[in-house]
Amino acid sequence: MTIQPYLFFEGRAEEAAAFYQKVFGAKIEMLMRYKDSPDPCPEGMVPPGSEGKVMHMSLKIGDGVVMGSDGRCSGKPDFQGFALSYAARDAEEADRVFAALSDGGAVQMPLGKTFFSPRFGMAADRFGVSWMVIVPA
Structure with missing residues (x-):
């Protein structure tokens, strides 16, 4: 069994990935944008204009993996x-x-x-x- 953290950056996922690459030498194992999804996003899930935001990413940091996305692109990560x-x-x-x-x-x-x-x-x-x-x- 594996448990992996999943972080919702609410519009800053790509910036976070670049930051973690610089800090830890993180490797982007996977990155998919909303516009690249084989299925369309449900109506109202992300604001218009967010199609280029990160739907899902996987970062390898050392021996661990941290996953994340831009979530609903609210601009307010918590x-x-x-x-x-x-x-x-x-x-x-x-x-x-x-x-x-x-x-x-x-x-x-x-x-x-x-x-x-x-x-x-x-x-x-x-x-x-x-x-x-x-x-x-």
Whole structure:
């Protein structure tokens, strides 16, 4: 059984994919736009002019997969009640990734030494997705 996060970026999915490529070296495994769907979208599902937006994408980040789309293209993503966790190889990678994720976002807990890790911190990225960056002990 596999559980994979699915994020609705509400109009910013392509921008998010490019950002995660830069931060993590993410690989786009699949990207389909609404206009490329073999079946038409149900009436009223997405606003007119959103045909070029992302209907579905799959991003490979390290050994994990994060899926996402532009959802209903409301322009108001709402990522509440969860965080994605990224295990960095070492302190230097944690520092780099944390700085990149928090650039344009918000630090929720500064990156630093804890009793359970030489580096741990929490930040919301520019899309509002919360991340925990950790160097495993």
